[in-house]
Amino acid sequence: MEAVRFRVHRFRPEDGHRGSFREYQVPKKKGMTVLDGLIYIKENLDPTLSVRYSCRMAICGSCGMRVNGMEVLACNTQIVELEKKVITVEPMKNYPLIKDIVVDMSEFFVKQKNLKTWLIRKDVVEQENPTRQYAQTEEELEKILQFTYCIQCGLCYSACPVVSNLPQFLGPQALMKLYRYLADNRDEGEDRLAAVDKFEGVWRCHFAGSCSTVCPKGVDPALAIQLLRRAALK
Amino acid sequence: MSQRVRWSTALQNLKTMLIPGKYGLERWSYTLQRVSGVVVSLYFIAHVLETGSFVGGVTVWAIPDYDFAERAYREAVSFLKNPIFDAGLAVIGLLVVFHTINGVRLVLAHFGLVLGSPRRREILETPASFSNRQRALFWLSISLAIFAMLYTLDALMGVFRP
The missing domain is CATH 1.10.1060.10 (Alpha-helical ferredoxin)
Structure with a gap:
């Protein structure tokens, strides 16, 4: 199965700096969204990753983040449509950071x-x-x-x-x-x-x-x- | 907030202002308007200082000796008469015209005059604020700015003359 590389922003408040990126290989499936990829990472590769999400259908507005430099809802963004081998996931700007890609709104x-x-x-x-x-x-x-x-x-x-x-x-x-x-x-x-x-x-x-x-x-x-x-x- | 985080935030804010990213034409307009405004303001200060020095720097407030003033003027003119300053003036011409025309476009947009009306809208439909009228004005400002730069280059350096 083809894999896609996720570059995910990681941050712990106790570290006292702006954080760094960690990379994960995620198997790509048809219809997979960026949120699916992040959930895969959390369930299979790194349980310490924090992600905020709820409805998974672009209704609740919980999973806002920056993917490859643009603000998107992760649940509403298909990996295939990004047409990139590397997917960079960052927290939204202009908000205080709580952890990883979760911000204080x-x-x-x-x-x-x-x-x-x-x-x-x-x-x-x-x-x-x-x-x-x-x-x-x-x-x-x-x-x-x-x-x-x-x-x-x-x-x-x-x-x-x-x-x-x-x-x-x-x-x-x-x-x-x-x-x-x-x-x-x-x-x-x-x-x-x-x-x-x-x-x-x-x-x-x-x-x-x-x-x-x-x-x-x-x-x-x-x-x-x-x-x-x-x-x-x- | 530590000093390092503060600097990092300031750098991030500067990047936000200077790099339009993938946000589209209106964001490019925002960045170009700010950059052209800052550069033209700095040029204006430098220009006032430079023309002030024609008559002897701070003695501009007194009436200088005629011979001294004439000599200072000629020295300044000969110093500025070189291709680097001429090219710089062409860039200033570009920025001034862009900033002016785009400024008019922004004033019109700020009062909702060149935007569409609120309406029922599908998700992939172009927003009413990205109307053809205001985008045409943006491209007009770019076109006239390029024309002004070419005109200045020709007037100062004769680049289009045989």
Whole structure:
């Protein structure tokens, strides 16, 4: 059986440096994903390898990592499609490293939470106990639909060169998520726009577009941020 | 954070800024815009210092003796009149024109003017932010920048003259 060489980033926090790469030979099978390869390594070659994963079907967003220099979901990346004899697996950038290829995404979620990225209605009683349906037209749905597909995998945050150079930047995912709710005709939480109308908010985006390039669900955060910027000017 | 890790992170951040990788055209635009901005700014400082020295360095703030100023000016001109500086100016011409036109493209994109609209989208479909209009403006900035460089080369060194 043909084998593929995995170069996997290894890191132990107690070692106090950024880590190193270790190589493994993994037998290649038809339909095998990068995540399958990592699980093979963990089960057969090196049980000390740490990998975060859950659904294995590109829904949960747990297995985000950099494979051959690009942010991908490992479960959604076929080894055959990479067309390489060596597969380099690294942790996502712009996150503190916990171990091997597992990163700490706390700040990523905190930034999103601080922007109150959920549906806000002035009538809280009605929101909790709705007395009628809040239907949307097709046009109203089109404005927000693609942004609702975000699975919070954090790949866009890793690919963003602005986050890399300014960690305080809110990042593509949080800004996109805020736009999703501000553009929703059912939402009434307008005061949230002030939270992103600042240097670390919408004004710091340089439109490098890497967030939209790497999104595994076809979301376009770069577009959402520019539209949010336009909304902030009004 | 140890000193070694701090340096390593700084190096990593610089690499992120300077190496567009496989992220696509908009990332190349980001990198080129930053590099051209920094180089043109450094050139501007050097240019002000150089022209200031025509009239005797710090004595620029006083009115120098005419003969002294003329001599200093001629020395500076003869020092700068060589193929290396001429080629450097051609590169500056390229960077200035690219930075200007691409800057206009970025301003338009930042206000959503040359981007598509949010719509229902399939995963492999091109994002609306990567619209043909804004990409055409990027290629226009590259084309005009190359034209400016060739024009400068011809004007200063006569490379296209028989």
